[in-house]
Amino acid sequence: MTRSRAPVVLKFGGASLEDAAQVAREVAAVRQDGTPVVVVASARQGVTDLLTETLAHPRSKAVHQHALEELRRRHPGLPPNGRRQLDRIRRLLAEVEAVGGHDPPLSDRLLSEGERLAVHWLSARLVEEGIPAVPVEADHLGLITDNTYGASLILFDRSQTAVRRGLGRRLARGEVPVVTGYFGRSLEGRVATLGRGGSDYAAAAIGALLGASRVELVKRHVAVLSADPHEVADARPIPELSYEEAEELAQFGARVLHPLTIEPARAQSVVLRVRSLDDPRVVTTIGPAQSGRRNRALTMLRPLRLIRLRVPGGRQRPGIVAEVSQRLSAAGVNLVQLYTSSALLCLVLEPPQVVTAIRALAPVTREAAAMVEGPYPVTLVIAIGDGILDDLDRVPSAAVSGAEGFSATPRALSIAVPEARGPDVLRILHQALVSEDRR
Ligand code: ASP
C-alpha cells in the first residue's frame, strides 16, 4: 500500500453515531477521491453504561430485562446477525446471573456486545445510504491483546498479519469495513476489553497496523482545550499538539483521549485528528513536535492524598526509591506522582489506596527508621507543553506557595496543592501561561 492509497481510519464515538446519515456523509467525503476508509465504532451512547449496570447487579433479572429492552430499542432495524446477537446477550446475562459475582472474562464478553451491536446496526444504515459497509468484529479479525481482562493491551506483532490481510482484502474490494472498537481477542483466545474509552486506542492501533495516513477520532461535541471550560472560563481550543504533549495530557486525566491512544500512532507516524461533529472548526491535529510552536494545556487531578516519607540519611541509602516503588506496586498501589529530594519522598496516591500503601511501607519505616507523615488531601495541577521549562519564570508565586510538591520535566510541570486550592491554582496558571501569552 503506498501512502497515497493509504487508508484513513474514521472512528465514531457513541454520541457521534446518533445520526447515521451524517456518518455516511463523513465517510463519503473521504472516499470521494478514492481514499479507502476503515470505520471504527464505539457502542452507541449509554450502551456500555447499560451493560456495566447489569454487571453491577449480577443477579437482578429485572435490571437485565430492562437492559435487553433498552438495547433493542436503541438499535432499531438490526439485520438478522444483530438480532441473533440480542439472543446471545440474553444467554450471556443468564450466565452472569448463574455466576453471580466477579468474572472478568465473562464481563468482557458481555461488555463487547455494545460495539458488536453498533457495527451491525451502523453497517446496515450505511448500506441504506449507499456505502458498501461490512461489519467486522475485532476478535474475529485477529486484533490480539494480552490477557488483562478489563484493561488489556494490544499486541502489535501478533495482530499485524491478520489485521492487514483481513481489512486489506475488504478494502481491495472497495468495501468499507466497520470494525468494533474497545476490545480484541486475548492470547488465550477470549474476548478482552481495552478499558473504558478504549475505542480510540483500538482505532489508533488499527491505523498504525494498516499504515493509515491518518486516524480521525470523531466526537459529537468534544474538544481538546487548554483547560476544562467548567473551571476556566477562557479555556481555548488547541489546534495542534505533538504526540508527546497529547500523551502527557491523556495520562494526566484529560478525559478526551484514552491514555494508550497516542503511542501506536507516534510509533508509525500516523497523524491523529480529534474533531467535533457539531462544530467543524474544533479540530486538534496530533503529530510530530514542531519547533517554535507553543502549546500550553492545564489539567487537574483530584481527590488525591500525599504521604511524606522522611528517610534519615536519604541518599546514603541507595535504592530507597526503587524499594519504595517496588513495595507499592507489589501491594497493587498505583503511584500517581512522586516528588523527591534527598531525604524526603512525597508519594501521591488515590485516596482508597492510602491504607494499603502505609501498610506496604511498614518494612521500610522499620529498617530505614523512616517516618510517615500525612496523608494530606491534595489536588495535582499540571501544566503541559513542549519546552515548558522556559516558562518557569512565568509561574506566579501564588501558584506554588504552600504547595506540597513540585516537579518539572521539559514537557510538564506538576504541582501538588492543598486540595481546596486546586481550582484557584488552575486559574492562576492558566492566566499566566495561556491567557497572558506574550508571543
Ligand atoms: N464503549 C466503550 C466505553 O464506553 C468504549 C468507547 O466508547 O471507547 O467505554
Ligand code: MG
Ligand atoms: Mg462508549
